[in-house]
Structures are given as C-alpha cells and as structure tokens.
Amino acid sequence: xxxxxVLVAAKDLRIEVRAKVALNQVVxxxxxxxxxxxxxxxxxxxxxxxxxxxxxxxxxxxAGLLSVQRSxxxxxxxxxxxxxxxxxxxPAGIFLGKAAAVAVQLVGxxxxxxxxxxxxxxxxxxGAGLMLATALISTACVAAAGVAYGALxxxxxxxxxxxxxxxxxxxxxxxxxxxxxxxxALGLSGGDGWRWLxxxxxxxxxxxxxxxxxxxxxxxxx
Amino acid sequence: MVLSVRLRSAVALAGRYPVLAGVDxxxxxxxxxxxxxxxxxxxxxxxRVLAGLLPLSAGEISVLGLxxxxxxxxxxxxxxxxxxxxxxxxxxSARDNVRFAVRASRLPGRSVDGALDRMGLSGRxxxxxxxxxxxxxxxxxxxxxxxxxxPRLWLLDEPHAGLDSEHRSLLDDLLGDVxxxxxxxxxxxxxxxxxxxxSRRMAYMAGGMVVEGGGPVPDTAVTDAGTDGVVPAAxxxxxxxxxxxxxxxxxxxxxxx
Numbered sequence: 001x002x003x004x005x006v007l008v009a010a011k012d013l014r015i016e017v018r019a020k021v022a023l024n025q026v027v028x029x030x031x032x033x034x035x036x037x038x039x040x041x042x043x044x045x046x047x048x049x050x051x052x053x054x055x056x057x058x059x060x061x062x063a064g065l066l067s068v069q070r071s072x073x074x075x076x077x078x079x080x081x082x083x084x085x086x087x088x089x090x091p092a093g094i095f096l097g098k099a100a101a102v103a104v105q106l107v108g109x110x111x112x113x114x115x116x117x118x119x120x121x122x123x124x125x126x127g128a129g130l131m132l133a134t135a136l137i138s139t140a141c142v143a144a145a146g147v148a149y150g151a152l153x154x155x156x157x158x159x160x161x162x163x164x165x166x167x168x169x170x171x172x173x174x175x176x177x178x179x180x181x182x183x184x185a186l187g188l189s190g191g192d193g194w195r196w197l198x199x200x201x202x203x204x205x206x207x208x209x210x211x212x213x214x215x216x217x218x219x220x221x222x
Numbered sequence: 223m224v225l226s227v228r229l230r231s232a233v234a235l236a237g238r239y240p241v242l243a244g245v246d247x248x249x250x251x252x253x254x255x256x257x258x259x260x261x262x263x264x265x266x267x268x269x270r271v272l273a274g275l276l277p278l279s280a281g282e283i284s285v286l287g288l289x290x291x292x293x294x295x296x297x298x299x300x301x302x303x304x305x306x307x308x309x310x311x312x313x314x315s316a317r318d319n320v321r322f323a324v325r326a327s328r329l330p331g332r333s334v335d336g337a338l339d340r341m342g343l344s345g346r347x348x349x350x351x352x353x354x355x356x357x358x359x360x361x362x363x364x365x366x367x368x369x370x371x372x373p374r375l376w377l378l379d380e381p382h383a384g385l386d387s388e389h390r391s392l393l394d395d396l397l398g399d400v401x402x403x404x405x406x407x408x409x410x411x412x413x414x415x416x417x418x419x420x421s422r423r424m425a426y427m428a429g430g431m432v433v434e435g436g437g438p439v440p441d442t443a444v445t446d447a448g449t450d451g452v453v454p455a456a457x458x459x460x461x462x463x464x465x466x467x468x469x470x471x472x473x474x475x476x477x478x479x
Binding site for chain 2: 004007011014015018019074077078079080082083084085086087088089
C-alpha cells in the first residue's frame with residue numbers, strides 16, 4: 001500500500017510540477033481571496049486581526065477545492081482512471097498517494113497565505129508549535145476528505161459544481177476547529193487551542209480511515 | 223484447449239438498459255478474436271465486462287480462470303484494456319506515461335524503451351508531453367504502455383483509430399506476436415481490417431448479444447437477434463426480463479424481477 005501511495009503521489013506531483021496549475025492558478029486565486037477579504041473589512045484593522053485565522057482557513061478551503069478538482073480532472077480527462085483501476089494498485093494506496101500530493105501542495109500554499117495574512121492583516125505570529133500542528137492536521141483533513149469526495153463525484157457530469165457542495169459541509173467543522181486553534185495560538189481568544197487540535201486529530205483519523213477503507217468502492221462506482 | 227474467456231448468458235446493465243443481453247462466448251488462450259458489429263451492439267460493454275469494470279447482472283463469467291469482479295485484484299494486472307480513450311496524462315511525457323503504467327503493475331522498468339521502440343516512438347517523441355502528441359502518436363503511446371506490461375489478455379477497442387498505415391501494420395505485427403507468445407487478444411472494430419486480422423476468428427454482435435461466432439457453444443444457445451424477442455427472467459438468472467429488437471440498436475428491460 002505504501003509503495004503504491006508513493007508511486008501515485010510522485011506521479012501527481014510530477015504532473016503538477018510540469019503543468020504548474022497550482023503555482024499559476026491556485027496560489028494566485030487564494031491570495032486574491034485573502035485580498036478580497038481585506039477589501040471587505042476595509043480599514044477595520046482590529047476586526048481583520050480578529051478574523052484573520054478564519055479568513056486564512058476559508059482561503060485554504062477554497063484553494064483546496066481547486067486542488068482536489070485538478071487532482072481528479074487529470075484522471076478523468078483521457079480516461080486514465082481506468083488505467084489506475086486496471087493496474088492492480090491498491091485502492092488504499094491510490095487514496096493515500098493522491099491525498100499526499102494534494103496535502104503537499106496545500107502546505108506550500110499555506111506558507112504563502114501565512115505571509116499574506118501577516119502583510120495584509122498585520123497578524124503577529126505566535127504559538128508556532130500549535131499553529132504548525134494545526135496546519136498539518138487540518139491539511140490532512142482537507143486532503144483526505146477532498147480526495148474521497150473527489151472520487152465520489154468524478155464520474156458525474158456535474159462534478160465541478162457538486163464537489164464544493166458536498167465537500168464544504170464536511171469540512172466546515174475542520175475550518176471551525178482550525179480557526180479556533182489558531183485564534184488560541186495567536187492569543188486572540190482565551191480558549192485551549194490544544195483541545196481544538198485534538199478534535200482536528202479525530203476528524204483527520206476519521207477521514208483518513210474512511211478514505212483508506214472506502215476508496216476502492218468509490219472508484220469502482222465512477 | 224484452455225479457455226481464456228468463458229461467458230454464458232451474460233447480462234450487463236447500464237442503469238436499466240441491458241448493454242449485454244445474454245452473451246455466450248468462448249475464447250481460447252492464444253487466440254485473436256475480432257469483434258464486429260454496428261454502433262451500440264455491445265462491443266465496448268463486452269470488453270469492459272471482461273476487464274471487470276462492468277459487473278454482470280446475470281449469467282456466468284470466467285476470465286483467465288477468475289471472476290473479473292470478485293477476483294479483480296488478481297485478474298486486472300493480467301489484463302490490458304485500451305478503450306476509446308488512451309488513458310494518458312497530458313502533462314507527462316510518453317516515456318513517463320509508459321513507465322508509470324509499468325511500475326503501477328509492479329513490473330521492472332526495463333520493458334519501457336523496448337515497448338516505445340516497438341510502437342515506433344523514438345527520439346524526442348518519447349520526451350514530449352503526451353498532450354502535445356498527435357492522436358495517432360497518443361494511441362501508440364497507449365499501445366506501448368500495454369506492450370510494456372505484457373498482459374495475458376489484451377482488450378482493444380478500436381485500436382487502429384488514428385493510426386496511419388505504417389503504424390497499423392506495426393500494431394498488427396505486435397498483436398500477431400503477442401498471440402504467438404500465448405496471450406489472448408480481443409479486438410473490437412468496425413473498420414476495414416487487414417487480412418492478417420480478418421483471417422482470425424470473428425464474432426458478430428448485435429443488440430447486446432453475440433449473434434455469430436461465439437465459440438464452441440451450440441448456436442441454438444445463442445439467442446436469435448435477427449428478430450424482436452423476449453428472454454424471460456428465468457433464463458437470465460432471474461435478474462431481469464429482456465426484450466430486444468433485431469435492428470442492432472440494443473434492447474430494453476420492461477421489468478426487473
């Protein structure tokens with residue numbers, strides 16, 4: 001399974017390196033979303049500082065949707081998914097590989113978005129350990145749930161519009177928990193960020209286990 | 223005589239529409255079978271059933287001695303399927319596409335360059351992104367990926383599509399060679415085929431059934447698709463009652479048992 005995951009992740013990342021869709025489209029899109037949030041709150045700097053974690057994770061969610069759609073459009077466009085199904089690769093390995101490739105792209109994006117909220121929203125970074133752990137676990141949640149739902153919607157003609165509709169409610173608790181954990185890390189709330197991190201860990205475990213177990217059935221149904 | 227493929231009264235549905243409506247077919251190991259028939263006759267569906275991508279609703283199936291759905295993990299690495307689409311990643315080079323197909327099948331990468339050579343893909347063509355290749359070149363990359371995997375069963379849907387005469391000959395030679403080495407080839411086509419292939423065994427499909435050339439099974443066991451008719455639920459394994467039309471345009475399912 002792990003060998004298959006590495007093979008699929010390497011393939012997906014190689015495709016992204018060659019196509020540069022993440023670099024040329026997803027990253028600018030996420031930065032524009034942050035910028036628009038800034039315009040929406042205008043000159044209300046205290047409010048922007050308070051809202052920065054939530055806006056950050058909303059931008060990650062939107063960009064994550066694009067990354068997941070891209071991850072499956074390369075499989076669907078010339079029928080490559082049939083090749084994956086016929087290859088003998090373990091479905092769990094395909095799931096973990098595709099999720100890992102999406103996660104790697106999202107981590108890179110989050111580094112840039114973190115710089116974005118520092119520059120645009122004047123966020124003062126603090127609690128690095130909690131922020132980093134939250135980012136990694138939330139990314140795992142977004143990637144795992146995204147890949148599972150991406151497979152579910154892949155064979156449908158309306159997948160471009162259906163995927164956000166399916167995925168956003170599933171990831172809403174992740175955005176909420178990640179936002180609260182970052183607010184605690186940044187000293188914007190008095191809550192215990194590590195408890196929110198624990199909740200995120202539960203979500204990550206559920207999404208990863210569910211995807212690992214169910215991915216074979218999902219790609220057979222497409 | 224070892225059978226690679228054995229189908230009995232095979233029924234497959236797409237929604238409620240029977241794309242296979244009671245197929246009986248035997249294919250012997252090392253045989254090249256050319257499937258002919260009009261559009262919508264069920265050729266593509268038959269190939270997908272043999273690959274295990276489309277499950278049977280009724281009937282019996284054995285492919286390389288395995289059930290294509292229940293034992294798909296064991297079967298699929300031994301089967302190569304080339305559909306209407308090539309299954310290539312546009313942003314990967316021809317070589318990378320073939321290499322990924324080989325490594326995904328847990329095979330060593332030694333066969334990659336030989337397979338590309340075999341399909342006439344040499345020089346800079348190998349390193350161009352597949353998305354920049356012509357339709358015929360893409361078809362050849364997909365065929366090279368199959369050749370590099372050396373499957374025991376080749377399922378080819380219109381494999382000559384987009385190929386020029388030189389590369390059609392390359393493909394025909396390849397198919398002759400792999401059959402000579404013991405692999406079984408099932409090729410669906412309604413193009414004019416070269417003599418090498420027309421001299422092989424032909425099976426004709428219409429209305430989701432093999433109406434001629436299904437194999438050693440008695441012809442009376444193959445439902446006559448020349449006229450409209452009905453196969454009762456009891457004869458399709460109890461799953462569906464079939465009603466078909468003899469115009470080669472498929473069948474319909476008026477009721478599900």
